[in-house]
Amino acid sequence: MAEKEVVETKKQKKEKMKKIKPGRLAKREARMGYVFVLPWIIGALAFLIVPLCQSFYYSLNRVVLNPTGMKFVFRGFDNYAQISVQDPTFLTDLANYVVTTVISAPVIVVFALIIAMLLNGKIKCRGLFRLIYFLPVIVVSGPVMSMLTGQGATSISSVDASTIQRFLEGVLPTNIAETIANLFGNMTQTLWYSGVQILIFLSALQKINPSLYEAAKIDGGSSWECFWKITLPTIKPMILLNVVYSIVYMSNNGNNNIISSIQTAMFAGTTKGYGYASAMAWLYSVIETVIVAVFALILMTRKDIYQKQVKKAKKEAKKQAKVLKKVQRREMKHEAKIAKATKA
Amino acid sequence: MAYKGNRIGPEKFEKGQIKMMVAVLPLVLFMLLPIIFIICHAFKPMDELFACPPEFFVHRPTMDNFTSLMKASRTSNIPISRYVFNSLVITIATVIMSVVFSTMAAFSLSKLKYKGRDMLMQVNQIALMFVPVAVMIPRYMVVTYLHLTDTYWAHILPIVAYPVALFLIKQFVDTVPNALIEAAYMDGATEMKIYTHVILPLIKPAIATGGIMIFQQIWVNMETSNYYVNDESLKNLAFYMNTIANLNNTVAGQGMAAAASLIMFVPQLIVFIVLQNSVMNTMATSGIK
Structure with a gap:
């Protein structure tokens, strides 16, 4: 019975908490919050949200461009269905994109972390190295990158991709082995994409309190243990940020062949047109979102042990309360039965 | 470790650094490849530009590409200084507003x-995923609706709300401890004061990173000049460099394009070096642990 009372009082407390209106301070905070976001909201609304919604509307229509303006013919999800008929290569491109992104995003992030840790150590000309590692980010945006790939500068000639592939094919299924071998082939390209990530990791690493490491050293922790127990948990939010950033960057940069096929479809006369291209873009971004969501779910910061225990205890209490209620109900029923019997 | 001014590396070379150097140095060479390529490419004479198999390094450097670029710009109606001015105005305004x-x-x-906060963040995340090509035409509709075509605003406003920058900076603000903000409240600071005196100094590295990213976006941006601006005298330098290389015949244009890409690259390098320096300085002095 005592437990039941406890549960009840908790419920009452919760109800009371809900009834309390936000105070003056909270109201002011909310007001200021809106004021601070407002300029960004206006900008985003005009140039991001409205265009996004419009492009979704286009993707449901057949868009005919006239000299006088645009004409829309509503056709539901036909544009989406048409993609598989008109562009079978687009779907295979999408599948390839998913595989390469899922493999290369972690590679970029791990590489960036290693480089950031190296650059965070004490070496001569550290500043110069930092500069150099970030530089490719400035360069590789745009036409320079395509020139470089054309010159064959992106593959390391000494690393023979075909030998690696042959070796991997013995162990793994063919298409997985191929993507991994491709990864080796495009190693330098992968490195060039990781400048921003290195910078983000570096600034996170510098914020870790050095006395933490000292304490661990005094307790006899090796640098291996320090990495897993101190460095990694502290920079975990930045890992998530970097994964998301690399995926988005890889997916939305101009050298992506899916984007170029969307662009060609946009101006490809009457059969495809803008509505069809919008449908392609939406399909693409939905897939991109799914990939990001999967990574985010894996990397979401887990609650610490204390919170876990509290949650467990709460669950247990709830369970007990349920059992108690059941027993009581049964007793009541039983009593009623007995009363009925005695009456009769 | 005490703060020792601007220097971030140790003063002397020690034996312990060798293993780190071994790991860092070969990768540095790879990272330098694109920069070397850009510089070499700009100075290549015609026959080396079209050499087969292509050459990576330049053998007989010439200034031909630059002189032909100058010649081409002299024959056009609008002087090149106008485009430089346009690009400067647009870039500075966008970076400041966006940051x-x-x-x-x-x-x-x-x-x-406050209410709707998480929803706003979600909206930003969705916008982050979206392909920029797809919103091009709707954006044009918005620009014409607001009567912004043929103004500087057509260049500036579409980039101001840049979701990637917001996402990055927000992640950094999350790491600022709440205790600092509460302490500021205790001392009677308003939200504005907290923003300027607590948040901004602590997230300087993020501001610099975001600033670099926005700068890159706007500096090489040709989309806005292509689609939203018809007046030749209001287009930016990136667009001009691109057209000048394509206007003349493609063979001669190759050399000019190489020279133009070097010219476009130098300001990016300078901006990055300046901002990067400020990143490193703030990291050494930032008080939070």
Whole structure:
């Protein structure tokens, strides 16, 4: 019975908490919050949200461009269905994109972390190295990158991709082995994409309190243990940020062949047109979102042990309360039965 | 470790650094490849530009590409200084506005509580995923609706709300401890004061990174000049460099394009070096642990 009372009082407390209106301070905070976001909201609304919604509307229509303006013919999800008929290569491109992104995003992030840790150590000309590692980010945006790939500068000639592939094919299924071998082939390209990530990791690493490491050293922790127990948990939010950033960057940069096929479809006369291209873009971004969501779910910061225990205890209490209620109900029923019997 | 001014590396070379050097140095060479390529490419004479198999390094450097670029720009109606001025105005305005708005929004989304906050963040994340090509035409409709075509605003406004920058800066604001903000409240600071005196100094590295990213976006941006601006005298330098290389015949244009890409690259390098320096300095002095 005592437990039941406890549960009840908790419920009452919760109800009371809900009834309390936000105070003056909270109201002011909310007001200021809106004021601070407002300029960004206006900008985003005009140039991001409205265009996004419009492009979704286009993707449901057949868009005919006239000299006088645009004409829309509503056709539901036909544009989406048409993609598989008109562009079978687009779907295979999408599948390839998913595989390469899922493999290369972690590679970029791990590489960036290693480089950031190296650059965070004490070496001569550290500043110069930092500069150099970030530089490719400035360069590789745009036409320079395509020139470089054309010159064959992106593959390391000494690393023979075909030998690696042959070796991997013995162990793994063919298409997985191929993507991994491709990864080796495009190693330098992968490195060039990781400048921003290195910078983000570096600034996170510098914020870790050095006395933490000292304490661990005094307790006899090796640098291996320090990495897993101190460095990694502290920079975990930045890992998530970097994964998301690399995926988005890889997916939305101009050298992506899916984007170029969307662009060609946009101006490809009457059969495809803008509505069809919008449908392609939406399909693409939905897939991109799914990939990001999967990574985010894996990397979401887990609650610490204390919170876990509290949650467990709460669950247990709830369970007990349920059992108690059941027993009581049964007793009541039983009593009623007995009363009925005695009456009769 | 005490703060020792601007120097970030140790003064002397020690034996312990060798293993790190071994790991870092070969990768540095790879990272330098694109820069070397750009510089070499700009100085290549015609026959080396079209050499087969292509050459990576330049053998007989010439200034031909630059002189032909100059010649081409002299024959056009509008002087090149006009485009440089346009690009400067557009870039400076965009970077300042974007950084101010993004940091304000990031502070609000991360540290202040109100209804709809999480929803706004979600919207930003969705916008982050979206392919820029797809919103091109709707954006044009918005620009014409607001009567912004043929103004500087057509260049500036579409980039101001840059979701990647907001996402990055917000993640950094999250790491600022709440205790600092509460302490500021205790001392009677308003939200504005907290923003300028607590948040901004602590997230300087994020501001610099975001600033670099926005700068890159706007500096090489040809989309806005292509689609939203018809007046030749209001287009930016990136567009001009691109057209001048394509206007003349493609063979001669190759050399000019190489020279133009070097010219476009130098300001980016300077901006990065300046901002990068400020990143490193703030990291050494930032008080939070």
